[in-house]
Amino acid sequence: MTHEMNLAVNGTTYPLTVDVSRNLLSVLREEVGLTGTKQGCDDCECGACMVLVDGQPVNSCSYLAVQAGGREVTTIEGLGTADDMHPIQAKMLEAGGVQCGFCTPGMIMSAQALLSDNPNPSGEEIRIGLSGNLCRCTGYQKILQAITEAAVEIR
């Protein structure tokens, strides 16, 4: 069956009719047209698809799109733009926390969830905050450094 819903993404509400069995990731990418959120494993393992739903982190590949109806979804596009980057985005570039970039949107959304909850995280808390995100390129150290620096800037 299809289901009618209002999906609020980054402050804009999209009236959509979607199949109930679709995941939020495919609806964001294919119906809303925001492709910043990535499909990695598509099986709730890698975190490339991380978005915020009502401010909290969600693996969008493994979440029914219809469950997000009436809730506020934030994707990487809602954080900053190329001209006006969010501090986490800027620090990721500066510290070299981005190589191929495929994990980056998900990493940044997890970091955003962490820092809005805990503006002054310890190194261990940052590791736990990012524990659902895999990166095949960077070896993580520069990502940890970027988020530590972003936390200081945001505070």
Place this chain on the structure above:
Amino acid sequence: MSDPTFTIATSVDDALAALANGARPIAGGSDLFVGARQGKAPLPESIIAIDRLAELATIEATSAGTRIGAMVNHATLMTDPTVVADFTAIADAAALVGSPATRNVGTIGGNVMNGSPAMDTGAPLVVLGATAHLQSQNGSRNVTLDELWIGPSRTSAAPDELCIGLDIPARPERSGSAYVRLEYRRAMEIAVVGAAAHVALDDSGNLAEVSVALTAVAPTILAVDGLDSLVGQSVDDSTLASVAERASEVATPISDLRASDAYRRHTVGVMARRAVDAAARRAQGEQIAVPVNRALGIGASA
């Protein structure tokens, strides 16, 4: 298969009416939807979302103790002051679930009703003497978890029964609880084996009560029997060795990709011993941070 129908419940009555009509509940969907995508079971034909029922997302004192609402998520369980202070083993377990996103989406009701023998909140709930409060349009009842879990991913709840919450009796004086698990990774991983313990001490610091339950070594969470002879003993090396021996003895683990039966049988004894040790130290007033795994360096290293 045709695409399911989907409704969002706005009240418990709403949800119960939908269940009576054959719908299946979805809370966070981190078992239901992930399992369907992995081909374990198709999505139900009719789905009722219960994730907006704020009345099921509370932790409240009751005449008999505390009720943890079915929709309380793991992120709340690991930080809620009542859970951390009184039902510490549940907080230990919740803090180990998946990742921050899994802990945000996944609920205690979903964990319990999914009925996996590897569920992390299960063993803590068993040692704390919890019962599940189930409700249908025909009335409500409390069932022990032993009655609820009848096999891997199978419960005795009727299809029209909704889990409203978990009822946990008030804690005795000088008591503590703890949950530890063996894992290969610190995140996004289910338990290889795990153990929860509840301990109450008498005035001289000896065991007044001790109970242990095991994760992932039997078709359901396994309560360890035969520990009564330890009552009155001090919590020393020989007592802990008896706990380990008994846990390994009652376990009936399987071999799979992640561990052999012999390895599981041995390590669940080690986990049981550490759980009793940590629970006893908490009962003596020692502050061991949640989760015990991290505080004492059990399980995977960083």
